[in-house]
Amino acid sequence: xxxxxxxxxxxxxxxxxxxxxKTPILFSxxxxxxxxxxxFFKAECFQKIGxxxxxxxxxxxxxxxxxxxxxxxxxxxxxxxxxxxxxxATSQFGVPATIYMPESVSRVKAQATKSYGAKTIFCxxxxxxxxxxxLASQEEGTxxxxxxxxxxxxxxxxxxxxxSLNELHDIDAIxxxxxxxxxxxxxxxxxxxxxxxxxxxxxxxxxxxxxxxSLRKNSIHTLxxxxxxxxxxxxxxxxGDITFEYLKQLDDFYEIEEDDIIYWTQWLSHLLxxxxxxTSAIPMSAxxxxxxxxKTKKRVLVIISGGNVDKATxxxxxxxxxxxxxxxxxxxxx
Amino acid sequence: xxxxxxxxxxxxxxxxxxxxxKTPILFSxxxxxxxxxxxFFKAECFQKIGxxxxxxxxxxxxxxxxxxxxxxxxxxxxxxxxxxxxxxATSQFGVPATIYMPESVSRVKAQATKSYGAKTIFCxxxxxxxxxxxLASQEEGTxxxxxxxxxxxxxxxxxxxxxSLNELHDIDAIxxxxxxxxxxxxxxxxxxxxxxxxxxxxxxxxxxxxxxxSLRKNSIHTLxxxxxxxxxxxxxxxxGDITFEYLKQLDDFYEIEEDDIIYWTQWLSHLLxxxxxxTSAIPMSAxxxxxxxxKTKKRVLVIISGGNVDKATxxxxxxxxxxxxxxxxxxxxx
Numbered sequence: 001x002x003x004x005x006x007x008x009x010x011x012x013x014x015x016x017x018x019x020x021x022k023t024p025i026l027f028s029x030x031x032x033x034x035x036x037x038x039x040f041f042k043a044e045c046f047q048k049i050g051x052x053x054x055x056x057x058x059x060x061x062x063x064x065x066x067x068x069x070x071x072x073x074x075x076x077x078x079x080x081x082x083x084x085x086x087x088x089a090t091s092q093f094g095v096p097a098t099i100y101m102p103e104s105v106s107r108v109k110a111q112a113t114k115s116y117g118a119k120t121i122f123c124x125x126x127x128x129x130x131x132x133x134x135l136a137s138q139e140e141g142t143x144x145x146x147x148x149x150x151x152x153x154x155x156x157x158x159x160x161x162x163x164s165l166n167e168l169h170d171i172d173a174i175x176x177x178x179x180x181x182x183x184x185x186x187x188x189x190x191x192x193x194x195x196x197x198x199x200x201x202x203x204x205x206x207x208x209x210x211x212x213x214s215l216r217k218n219s220i221h222t223l224x225x226x227x228x229x230x231x232x233x234x235x236x237x238x239x240g241d242i243t244f245e246y247l248k249q250l251d252d253f254y255e256i257e258e259d260d261i262i263y264w265t266q267w268l269s270h271l272l273x274x275x276x277x278x279t280s281a282i283p284m285s286a287x288x289x290x291x292x293x294x295k296t297k298k299r300v301l302v303i304i305s306g307g308n309v310d311k312a313t314x315x316x317x318x319x320x321x322x323x324x325x326x327x328x329x330x331x332x333x334x
Numbered sequence: 335x336x337x338x339x340x341x342x343x344x345x346x347x348x349x350x351x352x353x354x355x356k357t358p359i360l361f362s363x364x365x366x367x368x369x370x371x372x373x374f375f376k377a378e379c380f381q382k383i384g385x386x387x388x389x390x391x392x393x394x395x396x397x398x399x400x401x402x403x404x405x406x407x408x409x410x411x412x413x414x415x416x417x418x419x420x421x422x423a424t425s426q427f428g429v430p431a432t433i434y435m436p437e438s439v440s441r442v443k444a445q446a447t448k449s450y451g452a453k454t455i456f457c458x459x460x461x462x463x464x465x466x467x468x469l470a471s472q473e474e475g476t477x478x479x480x481x482x483x484x485x486x487x488x489x490x491x492x493x494x495x496x497x498s499l500n501e502l503h504d505i506d507a508i509x510x511x512x513x514x515x516x517x518x519x520x521x522x523x524x525x526x527x528x529x530x531x532x533x534x535x536x537x538x539x540x541x542x543x544x545x546x547x548s549l550r551k552n553s554i555h556t557l558x559x560x561x562x563x564x565x566x567x568x569x570x571x572x573x574g575d576i577t578f579e580y581l582k583q584l585d586d587f588y589e590i591e592e593d594d595i596i597y598w599t600q601w602l603s604h605l606l607x608x609x610x611x612x613t614s615a616i617p618m619s620a621x622x623x624x625x626x627x628x629k630t631k632k633r634v635l636v637i638i639s640g641g642n643v644d645k646a647t648x649x650x651x652x653x654x655x656x657x658x659x660x661x662x663x664x665x666x667x668x
Binding site: 030045046050107108111115266269270273274275307310311314315317318320321323324326 | 364379380384441442445449600603604607608609641644645648649651652654655657658660
């Protein structure tokens with residue numbers, strides 16, 4: 001088993017601090033009052049490229065360069081935040097990048113990736129995207145930065161929890177969403193080292209519950225088709241062999257209904273006045289369920305993964321009005 | 335003519351600093367790169383109640399108490415941010431408040447006002463709201479905090495520009511939206527005192543151009559009906575006699591098309607990752623037009639007035655997709 005330690009996260013923090021933001025921690029007086037517990041939010045929507053992904057991509061590239069393995073070309077396959085993260089990281093280190101994307105990717109996301117100077121290649125579907133990336137990565141001097149299943153990507157993502165736990169003390173529980181498991185793995189390593197009394201809890205959409213199934217079966221389960229969840233950051237078909245070993249060590253794991261994800265996307269943006277993507281809102285329903293079981297006042301940290309939302313997703317988020325249903329620990333829904 | 339000075343704004347800042355936030359100044363690398371100028375944003379969406387209005391309401395109430403004129407009851411008439419601001423301010427000072435609102439007010443706004451402990455009274459229409467408020471204000475011990483036409487409200491709103499100009503140096507131009515003119519009046523007083531070389535420019539929706547007409551006619555023009563603009567903070571029927579004297583001193587004033595307001599609401603929320611209400615986006619089209627005429631690189635400050643957006647407004651904002659049209663000084667639209 002690959003072992004990633006707090007020393008790897010500290011090294012990542014030192015490597016990337018010039019290239020990424022130390023994001024703020026937000027607090028909603030109202031939500032904390034309504035719940036009777038203190039809830040803090042690490043706002044990765046204010047991270048470079050609008051999501052935590054730039055941490056892992058910058059760390060991996062900086063680590064390669066530190067080890068005299070500067071690639072001639074970086075390739076990656078993504079239509080989402082990881083594509084932008086790799087494009088951003090390579091632009092900072094002056095390394096050329098080629099990103100393979102499905103033709104269906106939104107114009108705004110493709111533009112954002114291009115705006116960092118990366119070359120974008122559009123393929124008919126995701127299967128071809130993945131195949132082309134793998135082929136390209138076999139060329140001499142080419143390095144494929146994967147979205148989650150890589151020790152340096154995980155160490156980079158762990159710097160978000162690392163920063164938070166250096167700033168906030170006596171946190172009882174940390175929550176983060178699960179896509180491929182990179183953010184949760186890094187957060188788990190940071191939490192066990194810096195705040196061993198805290199529990200760390202993951203959450204994913206019920207519609208994309210490959211990690212939950214994998215944890216129940218104790219072996220990696222792969223979904224047969226792209227899941228139909230509004231949380232585009234959690235549409236991964238399976239976790240990785242490295243991240244799975246860390247996900248097994250989580251204190252709890254929740255599967256969240258789509259309505260609950262949308263409810264909390266509306267409420268987090270309303271209460272915190274930030275742009276949150278649906279993936280960021282996944283853990284809130286778990287926070288609520290976990291807090292409902294607590295007998296004493298708790299201090300909770302939620303990692304808001306990102307704030308990139310396209311027009312079609314905005315329309316889905318705001319097709320219903322949940323802002324008239326105030327969050328409460330007593331009601332059974334949401 | 336009522337004279338409000340920088341000393342009034344300094345006194346306001348000292349009075350209210352325990353009750354309101356010193357909001358952050360945001361910057362978008364991308365927008366500044368695309369425009370070739372530096373654009374800073376004072377993010378009043380992170381202000382108490384989600385808008386600059388809490389500054390003026392807190393200052394007026396604190397000033398009354400300082401002058402041994404603590405009211406037994408505060409009344410106000412609003413369906414928007416000013417209602418919440420008065421409710422918030424009175425909750426901080428332990429003064430009861432009654433807010434008159436039209437029945438058509440959105441549930442989320444009424445709830446927000448109630449959540450600060452204010453009594454809410456719903457009237458059939460806006461005319462009855464205004465009449466009831468005036469009647470109530472004639473009672474002994476009752477004080478009516480108006481939304482803009484009051485020296486202490488103006489001095490309070492001026493603390494946003496005051497804070498910004500103490501933090502940022504060499505600002506060439508300051509932009510703010512115009513509703514009743516309170517924010518612009520306060521910003522003008524702060525700017526003339528702290529940064530006399532800066533120009534200060536206002537903007538309002540073309541659909542609600544009472545201030546622009548008033549400035550052209552050199553007398554206050556009152557709209558005959560509530561204007562049909564998405565920018566709910568700029569739906570005032572007329573400016574006040576105090577604010578009009580300050581609006582006349584602005585260096586320029588722009589009337590903005592609805593499409594441009596929506597375009598910039600989308601782009602500001604996308605670039606800054608904050609929740610902006612349409613009123614906040616009004617000045618951006620003016621910024622663009624003004625910058626297009628400049629021959630050297632400029633440093634511009636835009637006051638983002640607030641971040642309170644209900645579901646119906648979110649639907650209007652996101653009915654078109656403007657994120658595929660990247661902002662540029664060269665294109666003629668937006």
